[in-house]
Amino acid sequence: MAHPFKTSWRVRFDEIDMQGVVHHPQIVTYLEIARLEYWRSLGISYNNLRNDGYEFIVHDLHVEYLKPLLFDEIIDVTVATKKLARASFVLGYEIRKENGEMAVAAEIELVCARINIPYPTALPAKYRQKML
Secondary structure, three states: OOEEEEEEEEEEEHHHHOOOOHHHHHHHHHHHHHHHHHHHHHOOOOOHHOOOOEEEEEEEEEEEEEEOOEEEEEEEEEEEEEEEEOEHHHHHHHHEEEOOOEHHHEEEEEEEOOOOOEEEOOOOHHHHHHOO
């Protein structure tokens, strides 16, 4: 990923399953956390986006679970814009374990839409420019 944003945190007890590993749907939450932090790092506030009358809708989600993430482990989550189209974009993610091993690879395609209008619309220039 070119110029990825990276954030880190520790796996909490409430995120693991009976086997002691992060439960698979929790990974999607991790991606969401990283996405919002990525946008903040670009100067994009989701509140401002909504106040401008737009929202980003998840269109496609692909997750590869490569290695288990364990309780109390510090993980690094990177995210970067991989593709930017007129009304959609793809974000690429990597989650790495403390030892640097890749645990998760993911891509999420999001579509820009006007609030309460479930049809794609062009990504506003001020947000597009920040994601380039």
